[in-house]
Amino acid sequence: MHTNTDTKTLQYDIRPSFQAVGEISSSFTKLAHTLIDNNIHIIDGFIGVNWEFVINKIKKEFEDYDIIPHFVAIDDALLSEEIINNLVMPYLGGDDPLFGKKSLLPLSSFFDTKKIEQFREALRESTEYIIFYGVGAALLDSTNTLMYVDLPKSTLIQRMRAGQAWNLGCSNSKDPKQIYKRYYFIDWEALNDHKRSILPRIEIMADQQSDETLPWILGRDLRQTLHQMSINYFRVKPTFESGVWGGQWMKEHLTGIDQNAKNYAWSFEMIVPENGLTLKSNDQVLEISFDQLMFSESKNVLGLAQPRFGVEFPIRFNFLDTFDGGNLSIQCHPSPQYAKSEFGENFTQDETYYIVDRKGDAQVYLGFQEDIDQEKFRSALEQSFETGESIAIEQYIQMFESKKHQLYLIPHGTVHSSGIDNLVLEISATPYNFTFKMYDWVRPDLDGKPRPLNIKRAFDNLNFKRKGEVVNETLIVKPITLKIDDQAEKVHLPTHEDHFYDVVRYDFDREIRIETNNQCHILMLVEGEAIELTTANGMKQVFHYVETFAIPAAVGWYLLRNLGTQQAKVIQSFVKDSKCNQF
Known part of the structure; x- marks a missing residue:
């Protein structure tokens, strides 16, 4: 038998995906048709989206339908940059280069209320086909369906570093660390709360990490896909960063x-605040933010831990x-x-x-x-x-x-x-x-x-x-080993009282059945070649060495089958039952 590190390169999927319910399309013709059929006049989205690309493509397709839409950027209703800077200043930690305090400012506080009301009136009374677009456009209408253009935070950070994205309401470039600090403590807080509030009425969800295509999915299919994840498994798209101490x-x-x-x-x-989930349908893929799963299905995902953590995913x-x-x-x-x-x-x-x-x-x-x-x-x-x-x-x-x-x-x-x-x-x-x-x-x-x-x-x-x-x-764990049968052991690696999560490792030659006990399990194969997951609902997926995946609490039970020639070791973490009601 060989160990994993004897092999130069290991099989590891850097772009994992989950089968979508329904169709993912990249057709702008179908997109325009869907906008018209659903009488959609709002296109909202995340910070960093290339709106020029999106709107120019949609505009061309509308013209082919002999409709000349009037596009209005919601940015025109933002408060001045000076006012916004004064608004957010209390949350930026002064001269601290890294730390601020999470803001409670709603997205609406970044906009001029008089201009917003003028835009609402135009939306209600316009006789032409008018479309309001941009970050926060859904603030104009609290009832009708809309389109949302998402952007993976990893792509946003790349654009920020390239000088192509800034903070909400800001046009000038700053130190990337300062921009990121404001993203984390202010912009993302407001934008995530906004996205959560409008998610149930999103008719079209699109992904704008490319300036060549715009994959999209119908909202009802997205919500059904998220539900399927919440009763089976999910694996987020990993991201990689260099550092001064980084290795090889x-x-x-x-x-x-x-x-x-x-x-x-x-x-x-x-890492929930930044990772994305990739959906696939035939040869099309679409990435959404991980938090959309939590906004839609937090009870299924977290089970007993949901009352304490709400829509926050607790373990990293x-x-x-x-x-x-x-x-x-x-x-x-x-x-x-x-x-x-x-x-x-x-x-x-x-x-x-x-x-x-x-x-x-x-x-x-x-x-x-x-x-x-x-x-x-x-x-x-x-x-x-x-x-x-x-x-x-x-x-x-x-x-x-x-x-x-x-x-x-x-x-x-x-x-x-x-x-x-x-x-x-x-x-x-x-x-x-x-x-x-x-x-x-x-x-x-x-x-x-x-x-x-x-x-x-x-x-x-x-x-x-x-x-x-x-x-x-x-602080140095003494493992507690429990023999399960002739080919499997459960190794408890007890954590400190201050830790709200526990750690267990399963070592097995053939297969093992694990109960979720109404807790979400985060797992990784830390020794072995590959394992096959089978959920209680019959869904199967293969995971390779050092790939991370999660089993939602609602799954109930699942099987892990060793596909390799050596013993499999799978690390598992979950919230302790005793910590679920501690705030």
Whole structure:
């Protein structure tokens, strides 16, 4: 038998898709016909959409029907950029380069109420075929059906970095990190709430990540497809990012990944705020935002956990790749109270590190040395930041040799980092932006600028009781193995009391049946070649090594069959029953 890493390249689908109910079309002729037949006068959409491309294509098709529509951009009703900047300023965290606070501003607050009313009157009384389009166009009409043009957030970020997309109501280019900060804390909050409110009356859903085609699906087919996902399975489209400490494992092993990147630091396997879901129909594909599944089917997806988390998906899977790369920064994450009061997050960034692969003398940094002196540690960090001189961090932080399939617990306030030559599966609560870096090995970011440190925020949250032998006893998991039958075991990797999620691994030669117990399960094959999923509803799907997928709570039970020649190991995470009603 061979191990996965003996093979240079592994089978890994970077564009997973789910079979759509109904047809996905890219025909602008059919699109215009559907708009006319349904008397649609509103085309709303997400920020970053290339509206010139969309409207010019639709306009041409309308003219072929001998209809000359009058298109009006809803942008004309936006408040001035100065007013909008003043409106959002309280949520931007002042001079903080990374952190703001989630805004409660509705999308309507970005618009001039008098102009909106004028547009509403024009929509009601116009004798010509008038179409209002743009971000927020549905604010003009709260009852009739409409078209929505979605844009994957990964595509939006690419356009932003290329100087082709900006913040809502802004036309001038800024530092990409500042644009992203405002996306996360303000724009996406308003746009997601708006999308959720109009989703039931969307007649046409389109995907505008290409300036050559515009795939679209009827709203009723979209909603039925989302329902099918909610009673079977889903796998989001992963995205990959380079980083200053990034490694080479994913480049060397995952099929289809762009080889031109210098490295890959992260693979976002399942992060709700940014990942998309790809639907397929014959040779057509369409991507929608993951949150649409949650807006439509959160009860089916989350089951017992839905009352606590609502439409927020609670658990995140992502890779940290440091193979032949660098150490992550020395860091910690905020307490729940701090995350709520400072950033407006409903829960915090409690993490774990699961070691999928490693080599050499790879290390994990975790917890303080027994003799840690808080003041000396802070003074050393601040002096290093001011002078640019490195420090012997191991004088303060413990190092443990990483072990394949070991789980390391990182509840909030725990100082930690991954060393070089690890492939870490980070199993975590969903928030992913709130990393307080204290020491970053005195290196610049990929853009050549210093990486921001957050020493003060870190010291507001660090738990100095997690030191010495306490770390080994409470943060390095001791597996509990339960034999299921002659070919399968259930390995419990118990998490910390502060973690609202648990982690289990199933090791099996042939197959195993798993009950959801009304919880959503997030899974990954962490050893083996491939497994076949069969849901209680009879749907089948094959998943390969290191592919992440989820089984909604409503599925009830499912089978996993080992398709490889070696034992399969499948990691699984889910919300603890005891944490479902804690707010």
